[in-house]
Amino acid sequence: MRILFYTGKGGVGKTTISAVTGNFLASNGQKVLVMSTDQAHSLEDCFAKKLSSEPKEIYKNLYAMEIDPVEEGAKVWTNMQQYIREIIYKKANYGIEADEALMFPGFDEIFALLYILKVYEEKKYDVLIVDCAPTGQSLSMLTYAEKIQMIADAVIPMVKNINSIFGSFISKKTSVPKPKDIVFDEFSALVERLTKLYxxxxxxxxxxIRIVTTPEHIVIEEAKRNYTWLKLYGFNVDAIYLNKLYPAEMLTGYFSDWEKYQQESIEIVQESFHKQKIFMLELQNNEILGKEKLDDIGEIFYTTCNPLSIFTKTEDFFIEDKNGTRTLCIELPFVKDRDEISVFKDGNDIVISWLNETRRFHLPEKLRKREISDYIYEDGYLKIKMDY
Structure with missing residues (x-):
């Protein structure tokens, strides 16, 4: 099964392009599910069909749904919810709505991820298209599995041991109920499934993963940052969609200066993403709503190529070996200054931070006994030199 993620800044047209791609593939014989993970769902507007939190066939071979995180949460962590609900009731005297309090920031991304794994394992569809929330949320969703694995490995065994030895005593002194083993088991099962999906x-x-952008320079800059974050975590971005271009006939008279500005934007995208397939779409006379319009845009995009193609593959990392020094090279394009990056070794991991994002990179066997001697940023790559 092919999984296609569409991500980008809010308002760039991710939902529209997800719908266009799903509709095109379904019309050409693929069984497709288009799934929205954005809380501000607009997928049903594109299809002009009523949708729910369960897959619904809207056209032949084409199914669509809009994730409900509260509903999905009830399916996957019932015991954890019940335990936290007990604490809330004991401490807040039923003064707040527990179900609302239990929807912690970020958990909706976890439930969306788990539904993706469910779809993958059921093997009912040839293609899953994920219409992501805006950039920050989609990045959180994609990286949650690795982050929660760190918590599971480092924290949960310790907490479980403390609970086993001192849980009853702590419960008596604080009136916080002791968690049952099933709570830890449920969390461990959650981590196992997230790791599998990762x-x-x-x-x-x-x-x-495919990034959608528009010709405004500020939006392109966010697309570039988005790409760097995704490369930091080793995800493959194989296509860029440059949406909402102004047609030439509009760029005359009062708007003539926009022609040069837009051409500069196109050149920036082409130079920045020269490895990726670039799709371009002009502003349409009418909104892209309903099957007929989706068909029209699908023909514009995919007459000469198949959206199921893997347009490019990029390396997660590679190792250079020279004069006894091994250098771990990780592609991180668009970093403006080496000082934006920090790197240190922690056990068998390299911890890399860029701006407000941190990744724990598990070292290959041949580098684990070495220490960092230096790191540089050069030609779009973070190069970490490692010696004995």
Whole structure:
């Protein structure tokens, strides 16, 4: 099964392009599910069909749904919810709505991820298209699995041991109920499934991430940052969609200066993403709503190519070996200054921070006994030199 993610800044047209791609593939014989993970769902507007939190066939071979995180949460962490609900009731005297309090920031991304794994394992569809929330939320969703694995490995065994030895005593002194083993088991099962999905999402043969942008320079800059974040975590971005271009006939008279500005934007995108397939779409006379309009845009995009193609594959990392020094090279394009990056070694991991994002990179066997001697940023790559 192919999984296609569409991500980008809010308002660039991710939902429209997800719908266009799903409609095109379904019209050409693929069984497709288009899934929205954005809380501000607009997928049903594109299809002009009523949708729900369960897959619904809207056209032949084409299914669509809009994730409900509260509903999905009830399916996957019932015991954890019940335990936290007990604490809330004991401490807040039923003064707040527990179900609302239990929807912690970020958990909706986890539930969306788990539904992706469910779809993958059921094997009912040939293609899953994920219409992501705006950039920050989609990045959180894609990286949650790795981050929660760190918590599970480092924290949960310790907490479980403390609970086993001192749980009853703490409960008596604080009136906080002791968690049952099933709570930890449920969390461990959650981590196991997220880890399984993380491997699928990083498999370049199965999963492609595609960034949608518009010709405004500020939006292109966010697309570039988005790409750097995704490369930091080793995801494969194989296509860029440059949406909402002004047609030439509009760029005359009062708007003539926009022609030069827009051409500069196109050149920036072409130079920045020269490895990726670039799709371009002009502003349309009418909104792209309903099957007929989706068909029209699909023909514009995909007459000469198949959206299921893997347009490019990029390396997660590579190792250079020279004069006894091994250098771990990780592609991080668009970093403006080496000082934006910090790197240190922690056990068998390299911890890399860029701006407000941190990744713990598990070292290959041949580098684990070495220490960092230096790191540089050069030609779009972070190069970490490692010696004994």
């Amino acid at each position: 491997k699928i999402l990083k498999n370049q043969e199965e999963t492609s």
